[in-house]
Amino acid sequence: MSQSQTKGEILAGFLAPHPPHLVYGENPPQNEPRSRGGWEGLRWAYDNCRATIKRLKPDVILVHSPHWQTIVGHHVLHVPQLQGVSVDPIFPHLFRYHFKLDVDMELSAAIHDEAREGGLVAKKMTNPNFRVDYGTIVSLHMLNPDWDIPVVGISANNSPYFYDDNVGQEQMLKLGEATARAIAKTGRRAVLAASNTLSHLHFPAEPNPGLPEDMSKEVVMSQGQYEWDVRVINLLRAGKLDEFFSILPQFMREAFAEVKAGSLTWMLAAMGMPKIPAKHYGYGTVIGTGNAVMEWNLAEVTR
Numbered sequence: 001m002s003q004s005q006t007k008g009e010i011l012a013g014f015l016a017p018h019p020p021h022l023v024y025g026e027n028p029p030q031n032e033p034r035s036r037g038g039w040e041g042l043r044w045a046y047d048n049c050r051a052t053i054k055r056l057k058p059d060v061i062l063v064h065s066p067h068w069q070t071i072v073g074h075h076v077l078h079v080p081q082l083q084g085v086s087v088d089p090i091f092p093h094l095f096r097y098h099f100k101l102d103v104d105m106e107l108s109a110a111i112h113d114e115a116r117e118g119g120l121v122a123k124k125m126t127n128p129n130f131r132v133d134y135g136t137i138v139s140l141h142m143l144n145p146d147w148d149i150p151v152v153g154i155s156a157n158n159s160p161y162f163y164d165d166n167v168g169q170e171q172m173l174k175l176g177e178a179t180a181r182a183i184a185k186t187g188r189r190a191v192l193a194a195s196n197t198l199s200h201l202h203f204p205a206e207p208n209p210g211l212p213e214d215m216s217k218e219v220v221m222s223q224g225q226y227e228w229d230v231r232v233i234n235l236l237r238a239g240k241l242d243e244f245f246s247i248l249p250q251f252m253r254e255a256f257a258e259v260k261a262g263s264l265t266w267m268l269a270a271m272g273m274p275k276i277p278a279k280h281y282g283y284g285t286v287i288g289t290g291n292a293v294m295e296w297n298l299a300e301v302t303r
Contacts, residue, residue: 038213045282176269
């Protein structure tokens with residue numbers, strides 16, 4: 001039986017923060033700058049996600065990135081193979097990554113179609129020279145550095161910032177539901193990645209620009225945002241999604257949380273709002289921002 005004749009399923013979802021420092025600290029061959037390490041707590045946390053993905057053997061990895069921002073509609077990568085150099089505009093001295101990725105074209109098209117059927121504005125990104133954003137690249141690298149699984153990248157429509165939080169999150173709920181329908185119809189065994197930090201207040205300059213990986217200078221921006229991060233992580237660890245969504249607007253306002261861009265809402269909606277305890281693998285700061293690596297393993301629940 002072909003994939004399209006088999007009902008697809010979402011195997012797992014990951015909160016997969018994308019500071020370029022994590023790739024920089026790992027020194028993969030694709031990244032030009034070299035480091036002396038750094039941010040090991042977060043980098044080692046990703047080892048757990050990598051092991052889960054190897055074990056589940058998904059057909060595709062989907063990632064929703066806040067750094068592929070689109071003004072009109074929700075866009076999906078729709079070129080069979082993309083390659084080039086992805087450069088972080090703020091940290092080009094840390095992240096100049098030579099990427100090459102395969103796109104799941106059938107699933108990409110299905111997400112586009114389902115989004116439009118659901119009343120959203122959607123568009124296929126068909127430019128063969130498109131430079132994939134660093135948020136997408138970092139999350140995908142940290143989850144699967146072998147790059148041997150096709151992907152679908154999804155943009156972050158700017159509605160949370162152009163309108164208000166309610167409009168933005170409603171859009172992401174619909175997009176998540178459309179994504180789930182597309183996965184089911186195409187028969188894919190998929191894992192999802194929400195490419196988000198938590199609190200996003202940060203320092204305006206590197207404390208030690210001569211040695212960015214100097215961990216003696218790496219601290220959280222404020223105690224208040226740290227407490228917000230811990231509160232949110234504890235709710236997700238307990239599977240209390242109703243309570244999480246009830247405090248989400250306040251979290252976004254007070255901690256300038258990057259989940260405002262909608263990646264986490266998209267992922268949880270696609271997974272059917274699973275009220276299961278999320279596995280928390282690690283928390284750490286990067287130039288003051290709060291980052292958590294977490295996993296929702298639906299495959300374990302259904303066994």
